[in-house]
Amino acid sequence: MNRIDQSGLDIGKIREDFPLLDTAGLAYLDNSATSQKPLCVLEAEKDYYSRYNANPMRGLYSISVMATDAYEEGRALTAKLIGASCSEEIIFTRNASESLNLAAYSLGSFLKQGDEIIISVCEHHSNMLPWRAAAARAGAVVRYLEPDASGELKVEDLEALLSERTRIVTLTHMSNVFGYLNDIRALAGAAHRFGAWFVADGSQSIPHIPVNVRELGVDLMAFSAHKMLGPMGVGVLWGRAELLEKMPPFLTGGEMITKVTLDDCTWAPIPHKFEAGTVNAGGVIAFAEAIRYAERIGRDKMALREQYLTDLAADGMRKIPGVTLIGSEKAQDHHGVLTFHIRDVHPHDAAAIFDADHIAVRAGHHCAQPLHKYLGVPSTIRASLMFYNTEEEIGLFLETLSTIRERMGCPKIEE
Amino acid sequence: MNTFYNEILIDHNARPGHHHAVPGANMVLEGVNPSCGDDIVLQLKVEDGVILDGGFAGDGCAISRASADMMLDLVIGKTVEEAKRLSSLFMKMIREEISGEELEELQEAGALQDISHMPSRVKCAVLGWHTMDEMLEKN
Ligand SMILES: Cc1ncc(COP(=O)(O)O)c(C=O)c1O
Numbered sequence: 096m097n098r099i100d101q102s103g104l105d106i107g108k109i110r111e112d113f114p115l116l117d118t119a120g121l122a123y124l125d126n127s128a129t130s131q132k133p134l135c136v137l138e139a140e141k142d143y144y145s146r147y148n149a150n151p152m153r154g155l156y157s158i159s160v161m162a163t164d165a166y167e168e169g170r171a172l173t174a175k176l177i178g179a180s181c182s183e184e185i186i187f188t189r190n191a192s193e194s195l196n197l198a199a200y201s202l203g204s205f206l207k208q209g210d211e212i213i214i215s216v217c218e219h220h221s222n223m224l225p226w227r228a229a230a231a232r233a234g235a236v237v238r239y240l241e242p243d244a245s246g247e248l249k250v251e252d253l254e255a256l257l258s259e260r261t262r263i264v265t266l267t268h269m270s271n272v273f274g275y276l277n278d279i280r281a282l283a284g285a286a287h288r289f290g291a292w293f294v295a296d297g298s299q300s301i302p303h304i305p306v307n308v309r310e311l312g313v314d315l316m317a318f319s320a321h322k323m324l325g326p327m328g329v330g331v332l333w334g335r336a337e338l339l340e341k342m343p344p345f346l347t348g349g350e351m352i353t354k355v356t357l358d359d360c361t362w363a364p365i366p367h368k369f370e371a372g373t374v375n376a377g378g379v380i381a382f383a384e385a386i387r388y389a390e391r392i393g394r395d396k397m398a399l400r401e402q403y404l405t406d407l408a409a410d411g412m413r414k415i416p417g418v419t420l421i422g423s424e425k426a427q428d429h430h431g432v433l434t435f436h437i438r439d440v441h442p443h444d445a446a447a448i449f450d451a452d453h454i455a456v457r458a459g460h461h462c463a464q465p466l467h468k469y470l471g472v473p474s475t476i477r478a479s480l481m482f483y484n485t486e487e488e489i490g491l492f493l494e495t496l497s498t499i500r501e502r503m504g505c506p507k508i509e510e
Numbered sequence: 511m512n513t514f515y516n517e518i519l520i521d522h523n524a525r526p527g528h529h530h531a532v533p534g535a536n537m538v539l540e541g542v543n544p545s546c547g548d549d550i551v552l553q554l555k556v557e558d559g560v561i562l563d564g565g566f567a568g569d570g571c572a573i574s575r576a577s578a579d580m581m582l583d584l585v586i587g588k589t590v591e592e593a594k595r596l597s598s599l600f601m602k603m604i605r606e607e608i609s610g611e612e613l614e615e616l617q618e619a620g621a622l623q624d625i626s627h628m629p630s631r632v633k634c635a636v637l638g639w640h641t642m643d644e645m646l647e648k649n
Contacts, residue, residue, distance in 0.1 A: 441571035443546045447631065448515065460547070473547040473569070502515060503572060504524035 102400035102482070104392065110483055112388075121453040122488035127271050127299060127432055127479035128457055129321045132385070136324060139384035143377045151376045152350055152367075166376045169383035170366070176386050177297075177316070178307035179333055186332040186339070186369040187379055191298040192221035194317035194332035195265075197345040197369060198294055202263060202315065203229025204343055210262040213291075215240040215248050216469045217270040220462045222296040222317075226265055240266070241469070245423035246273025250281045261291040268300035268316075272463050272477070273422035274405075274432025276300060283312045292338070298322060303401060303430050305394050314338055324389060325382035328375050339365045346371040397482040401431045404480045404489060408433055411493040416508040417500050421475060431480035434461070437496075439505045442476045448502060449476075452495045454488075514628065515572065518621040522576035527583065529575070532565040537649055540568075541641030543633045548574040552641045556649070559590050571634050573625065578638030580619040590646050597639045604632055 110116045112133040116123065123131060149159035151166045167182070174182045188194045203226070206212070212230050214223055216239050230237045238256050242248055248266055257264075264286040269276050283293035294315040300306055302323035308316050315338070320329035334342070344351060344362055348371040353361045362368040389397065409426035412418050417438035423429065437445055446458035457477045460467045467474060478492060501507070535553035542549050548570030555563040564582045566575075581600070585593040599616055602608040606626050613620045625635045 441546065443631070443634070444515070444572040447628070459545075502520075504520035 098406075100400060100403045102393075102396040102403065104396050104400055104482065106400075106483060106485055109392065110485075113483060116483060121455050122484075122491050123455050124478040124480060124484065124488065124492060125455045125457050126481035126484075127322070127461075127477065129327070130302065130324050130481055131483070132324055132326065132381075133388050135388055136326065136381045136385045140326060140377045140381040143380045148377070150373055152374070162376050165380045165383070166374060169379035172383045172386045173331055174333075177301065177333055178309050180309065180336060183365050184333055184336050184339065186334070186366045187374060188330035188332055189328055189375070190321070190330035191296065191317045191319040192225075192330070194330045195222050195294075195296065196225045197332055198265075198315050198317065198334075199225035199229040200345045201342040201369075202292060202294070202338075203233065206230065206233035206235045206262055208234035209260065210235040211238055211258065211260045212236070213238050213240055213253065213256050213261055213264045213266075213286075215242065215266050217242050217246060217248065217273065217463065217466050218265070218267055219271055219296065219298065220464070221298075222265055222267060222294075223465070226263070235262070236260075242270070242273070242275075245425075245428060246270050246275035246421075247423075248277045248282060250278065250285050253282055253285050257285060257289045257291065259289060261286070261289050263292050263294065265294035265296070267296040267298075268306070268311075269297075269303070269430060269432075270422075270463075270466075271299050271432065272434045272461055272466055272475070274299070274429035274434075274479075275422060276304065276428070276430060279311045279313060283314075287312070299430075299432070304398050308333055320378070320382040320385065323385060325385035326378045329378040329382045332369070336365065339369070344368050344371070348372050350374075392482070400482040401480055402427060404482075404484055404486075405429050405431050405433070407486065408478065408480065408489045408492065411489065412496065415493070415497045417505070418496060421470065421472075432477065433479065434475045434477040436472060436475050437499055438508070440499055440503050442474045444503060445476050445499050448499050449492075449495055452491065454492055454495055456492075514622075514624040516621055518580075518618050519572065519576045522579040522618070523572035526566075526575060526579040528565045528579050528586075529567070530565045531567065532563050535563070535565075537645045539641050539645045539648075541637045541644075543570070543574060543637045545630065546571045546574065546634050548634055548637055550574060550578055550637060550641065552578065552638060552645065554642070554645060556590060556646075561585050561588055561590065561593055566638065570637070571631075573622070573631055573634035574637045577619070577622055577635045578641075580617075580621070581638045581642065584617060584619060585642070593642065594646060597643050600639050601636065604636060 147158040147161040151163040171182045286293040292314045295313045297318040301318040315334045321327040351371040406426045421434040442458035532553040537554040550568040566578045
C-alpha cells in the first residue's frame with residue numbers, strides 16, 4: 096500500500112496548468128475516456144494556426160516549411176517517447192481506432208483462407224471489429240483468448256491457442272476495464288515462436304506508464320494522443336520499419352505517392368505511404384507539446400502519483416458494502432482504472448447520482464460489450480484517474496459512492 | 511446533492527407494484543434501450559378495448575423501471591384510447607410542452623418531468639410508454 100505520495104509533485108501548481116480543472120467545478124474521474132489538456136498544449140495549436148498555418152509537405156515557401164518541420168518534429172518526439180528505431184516508424188492517424196483499422200486492413204491483406212487471428216475477449220471494440228472484418232474478407236478464423244479473474248492475459252493460455260495457422264495476434268497492453276498491465280513482451284514472444292505478427296493496443300498503457308516498443312518486441316502498436324494530455328484528432332500507429340515497408344497502404348490519395356500515371360502508381364516511402372491527404376499538423380504540434388509537458392513533469396513521477404491515488408481509491412471502495420471492484424484484488428494492478436458495480440443499482444443511475452454531486456465517471460460497457468457478457472454483467476461503472484487528480488476528489492468520490500445505495504432506496508447491507 | 515431521483519421514482523424502482531407476470535395476458539412486447547441496456551417485457555391483458563391488467567419483467571435502470579411501473583398504475587382500468595392519450599401527454603411532458611392541467615393527469619408519472627434535462631436518460635423514461643404504444647398499435 097502506497098500510503099504516501101512519493102511522486103514529490105506539486106499537484107496544486109500542476110492543476111493550474113489545466114484550465115478545465117479550474118473552471119468546470121467537477122471531479123473529473125473519466126481519464127481513461129480522454130484526459131484533460133494543459134494550457135501549453137492548447138496554445139501550441141493556437142500558435143500554429145495563428146503564425147504558420149500552411150499545408151505541410153507541399154509548400155515551397157517559408158511557413159509551409161515551418162509547418163512541415165514542426166509536424167515532423169512531432170513525429171520525432173513520438174518516436175523517442177516509445178523507443179522507436181526511427182521517426183519513419185511513426186504513422187499519424189486520427190485516433191487509435193483508425194490506427195487499428197489501418198493495421199487490420201493492411202496487415203490483414205496478407206491473410207489467406209483458413210489462417211487464424213487471435214484476439215482477446217478484453218479488447219476494446221476498436222481492437223476487435225477491424226480484425227473480424229479482415230478475417231471475414233480473407234476467410235480467416237478468429238480465436239478468442241480469455242483473461243483470468245484479474246483481467247490478465249496469460250502466456251500459457253495464448254500458447255494453447257497458437258498454432259502454425261496463427262498469422263496475427265492482437266492484444267491490449269492494458270485493458271480499459273481491468274487496468275491490468277499485460278506482459279506483452281512474453282505474449283509477443285510466444286506469438287513470434289509460431290511465426291505470427293503481434294499487434295499491441297497501447298491506448299491505455301502509453302498514457303500512464305513508460306513504454307518502449309523495441310523492448311516489448313511487438314510488431315505494431317496503436318494509441319491516441321487525446322488520452323495523454325494531447326488534442327483529439329491525433330492517433331499513432333507505430334510499426335517496425337521492415338514490416339511497414341511491406342504493408343500496403345490503407346487510404347490512398349494525395350501526399351502518399353511518388354509517381355502516378357493513368358494506369359500505375361508507386362507509393363511514397365514510409366511513413367507517408369500511410370498518411371493520405373492533408374495531415375492534422377495543428378494537432379500533432381499540440382501533441383508534441385503534450386509530450387514535452389509530460390516529460391517536464393516526469394512520466395515516472397506521474398505513474399507513482401497515479402499508483403498512490405489508485406491505492407487510496409481502491410482501499411476506500413473496499414470498505415463500502417455492496418461495491419465490487421472488477422478485476423484484480425490488488426490495487427497496484429489497476430493503474431488508475433477502477434471498474435465496479437454496486438449491488439442493486441444500475442450503473443447509469445449511479446453515474447447520474449455522481450453527476451449530481453459533480454463527479455464525472457463513466458457507466459456502460461466501455462466499448463467492451465463482449466467482455467461484459469463474459470463477466471456476466473450488462474454494464475459497469477468506471478472511475479479512472481490521472482496524476483492531476485487529488486485526494487479531495489477521491490474523498491468526494493468515495494463519499495458519494497457510500498451514499499448511492501441508500502439514495503436509490505436499497506436496503507442496508509448487514510455486515 | 512439534488513438529483514431527479516425523487517422519492518416517487520425511488521419507490522417505484524425499489525418496490526414496483528407491477529413487476530410480475532400477468533395471468534391471461536394477451537399482448538406481450540419486448541422493449542430495448544441499448545444505451546442503458548434496459549430490456550423490459552411488457553404484458554397487457556386487454557378485453558373489449560379496456561386494459562384489465564398489466565405487468566413488466568426484465569432488467570433496466572431505475573428510470574426505465576419506475577417509469578414503466580407508474581405507467582401501468584395509470585393505464586390499468588383505462589380504455590386503449592385513453593391509454594394512448596396519456597402516452598401522448600407523457601411525450602408532451604418530455605418535450606416540455608405540457609400544461610399544468612395535463613401534467614396533473616399524469617399523476618405520479620409527472621415525477622419524471624425533469625428527465626427532459628437529461629437527454630441521455632430520456633430513452634429510459636419513454637421505454638415503457640413506447641413499448642405500450644407499439645403494442646396497442648399492432649393490435
Ligand atoms: C483499450 C482501448 N483501445 C482503443 C481505444 C480507442 O481509442 P480512440 O477512441 O481514441 O480511437 C480506447 C479508447 O476508448 C481504449 O481504451
